[in-house]
Structure formats: C-alpha cells, structure tokens
Amino acid sequence: MTLGKWASFKFVKRIKFSQKRALWGFVGIMIAALIYFLGVLPLVEAAKKAEDEILLKRKVILKYDEYLQNRKAVEEDLSRATKQYEAIQQRLIPGDTPQLGAATLQEIVKRLSEKNRIVIRSFKILEPKEQFPYRKVSMQIDINPMNSMLGLGQFIHDIEHHEKELMISEMDLLVFNIRMPINIQGSMVISGLMKGAKIKEKEKGR
Numbered sequence: 001m002t003l004g005k006w007a008s009f010k011f012v013k014r015i016k017f018s019q020k021r022a023l024w025g026f027v028g029i030m031i032a033a034l035i036y037f038l039g040v041l042p043l044v045e046a047a048k049k050a051e052d053e054i055l056l057k058r059k060v061i062l063k064y065d066e067y068l069q070n071r072k073a074v075e076e077d078l079s080r081a082t083k084q085y086e087a088i089q090q091r092l093i094p095g096d097t098p099q100l101g102a103a104t105l106q107e108i109v110k111r112l113s114e115k116n117r118i119v120i121r122s123f124k125i126l127e128p129k130e131q132f133p134y135r136k137v138s139m140q141i142d143i144n145p146m147n148s149m150l151g152l153g154q155f156i157h158d159i160e161h162h163e164k165e166l167m168i169s170e171m172d173l174l175v176f177n178i179r180m181p182i183n184i185q186g187s188m189v190i191s192g193l194m195k196g197a198k199i200k201e202k203e204k205g206r
Helices: 003-091 098-115 149-160 197-205
Strands: 120-125 129-131 134-146 166-175 184-195
Touching: 098 120, 098 134, 098 149, 098 184, 134 149, 149 166, 149 184
Parallel strands: none
Antiparallel strands: 120 134, 129 134, 134 184, 166 184
C-alpha cells in the first residue's frame, strides 16, 4: 500500500469514528432529555405540589389552633349572653296576647294592693303599645281614700321592685291636708313589659 492510499484510509476511518461519536452523543442527549422530562421534572412538580399542600395544611392547623385557644372565651361569652337573655325573659309578663298579659298584670297589682291594704276602686285596661322588641301593657287604677302614707309608699316600692318588669308610668295623688298626709286618694297607671309581636312571630317560625 502506497503512502497516499494509507493516508486516505486513515482519513476515512477517522470520519467514521467521528460520526459514531456524534451519533452516540446525540443518543446520550436524547436519553438525558427523556430522563429529565419523564423522571426529574415530575419529581420536581410533585415536590412543589407537596410543599404547597404542607403550607396549606400548616395554615389550617394554625387556624384550628387559634380557634381552640379562643373557643373557651367564645363559649363563655355565649353562655353569659344566653343567661342574660333568659333572665330578661323571666322578667317579662307571660301571655301570648295583650289581653292575657293585662290579666296577669291586673292579678299582680291586686295581690300587692291587698298586701299593703290598698283598696282599688276600679281597674281600666289601656291600649297596649309596641316598643320593639317588647310590648307594653298598662292599666289605670283608682285608689280609694286611705289613712296611711306608709302603705302607699310600700305599694309603690313593691311595684317598682317586683320580679316582673313593672313600672308606674303616671301617678296623680290627692292629699287633702299636706301637713297631715292622711285621707289620700288618687290614680296611677301601672305598666309591664311582655314579648313583642315580632319576637313571637319569629319564635313561631322556628
């Protein structure tokens, strides 16, 4: 083999070797790309998703922990408000209608007058008034002449401090002798509170 042929043979062999190297390099790149897209990328996305879920769960846990810390205070406030509401309801005059409420009020006033030896000449039921969330029932009483200011004072005290929400809305007393307050007579309007009409409608709708 001549020198020229040998050189030509080596050149062709080098080219074939370079082509094989380039082919294997391309194959290697393709394999690396497949590994990245099929293996590494899904793992990165899964890790990111898991991290987001952990952050979300951590927020939920923090919120729940805050709720547990505040729950006792909230329950105490709710219990206090419930007791206050029940106490107010106990002070209202019972009855589903103004007529029943007025009848109860009349019975209370009658018992207190008998206790304090006050003779009531007449009872007059007045028109009820809505004072949301309550209803105000009232009656006017005329008192027979009496000889004791003490009994009248105790009668007024018993009304104003009764277990039910009672009050004296108007009072007109006639004293014939200011220096000797005996032979007192007059009239007064006594009122009480009961549940308002709208409150009753809400309770019936439950």
